Amino acid sequence: MTKNKLRLAIVGAGPAGIYAADILLKAERNFDVSIDLFDRLPAPYGLVRYGVAPDHPRIKGIITALREVLDRGDIRIFGNVRFGEDLTLDDLKRHYNAVIFATGAVRDASLHIPGVELAGSYGAADFVSWFDGHPDVPRTWPLEAQQVAVIGNGNVALDSARMLAKHVEDLMPTEIPANVAEGLAASPVTDVHVFGRRGPTSVKFTPLELRELGELRDVEMIVYDEDFDYDDAARAAVAGNKQVFVIDKVLQQWRQRSVGEASRRLHLHFFAKPVALVDDGTGRVGAIRYERTAPDGQGGVVGTGEIRELPVQAVYRAVGYFGSPLPDVPFDEKFGVIPNHEGQVLTVDPETGDARQLYGVYATGWIKRGPVGLIGHTKSDAMETVGHLINDLGNWWNPEAPEEDAIVELLEARGIRWTDLDGWHRLDEHELALGAAEDRARIKVVPRADMVDISRGEV
Structure with missing residues (x-):
């Protein structure tokens, strides 16, 4: 089989997932790349948005850098999509050549x-x-x-x-x-x-x-x-x-x-x-x-x-x-990570302890190495994982329906109210407007349903 295009799914739209996408798009390679980023939350940025105290202005600089990556328009975002519920590993195998899990530790x-x-x-x-x-x-x-x-x-x-x-x-x-x-x-x-x-x-x-x-x-x-x-x-x-x-x-x-x-x-x-x-x-x-x-x-x-x-x-x-297990994905209960070798996910025989690579499945960020290190570690971490992904070309999955519209049709058929990059822009502008009305930087919208309605332009 000729592998001239990589259809990649990344689960987790925090810094780890966004950096992995950016690094892959900029990497030296001999094939085209198409990346879809999935997150269970309607808004991106993961722990940068939901894990850092709001009185840390330096975090705005990190969000600005992440925003620049997403706003290029060469990465699709599917927010409000729960892996294991709305989308399974088998679904990903049908539509993608590989997946990187960047789900962090919450x-x-x-x-x-x-x-x-x-x-x-x-x-x-x-x-x-x-x-x-x-x-x-x-x-x-x-x-x-x-x-x-x-x-x-x-x-x-x-x-x-x-x-x-x-x-x-x-x-x-x-x-x-x-x-x-x-x-x-x-x-x-x-x-x-x-x-x-x-x-x-x-x-x-x-x-x-x-x-x-x-x-x-x-x-x-x-x-x-x-x-x-x-x-x-x-x-x-x-x-x-x-x-x-x-x-x-x-x-x-x-x-x-x-x-x-x-x-x-x-x-x-x-x-x-x-x-x-x-x-x-x-x-x-x-x-x-x-x-x-x-x-x-x-x-x-x-x-x-x-x-x-x-x-x-x-x-x-x-x-x-501490990391959380994901359906159908190996998990190390002791350390709270996906077992891996430099980002290549491993399955471990419980009786012998022997490990082998689970082809097509990768990890980066805290779910890969545990909750240590700062943003700089996250970038080098993603670079290591992406390097193996590129070199593993011969062992990628062979999807039945790799067309970009196929995953959209699947989510729509299942009634998933997913959000996209335009939707995040709508929510972002809405929150900024709420803040401006009270002379504040931003006021976050909290209820999930409201976030989704605003993002989808349904209010």
């Missing part, structure tokens, strides 16, 4: 401590989805606690802590939806406590994220002197790593600040390993119990056996994201 990673199931214990990923106006989460969020704990020392932990502590008036210039603003305005929070089991020189968040905390109006940053008794490994990290040096400098400055005047406080607890959430007697969180840790001399920590307890009425678990 679930909260598990935290295995007693009490994690108590009312008032929340996954930070769910909270982020709520305040970003994700269409598939409830419109309301139970913001009833005065004292809140956030477990984790990454950017999501700081995003969550900042959104909990920040006064809603200071979020109004952003694109937060009306229901989110209403919920945050009613929050009685006074203290947000962030817990990390390692020391200040081992955090996973960036200096920029940290600095933003110190700029919050009427919110005091509280750090504790006991956490800054550095060992040689910590001092070496400060001296030898510019990012750690900047983080340490910011924290040291906060140690010198006077406190006691703001209405809200954001506490950073280092060398504090959560060991349990404590029931208040009614099935709700009443406190967080944690063990003090200490440096082990090699950059890690060991438990000291000293147990402390802090009263809180809510806990947000920000210990990482």
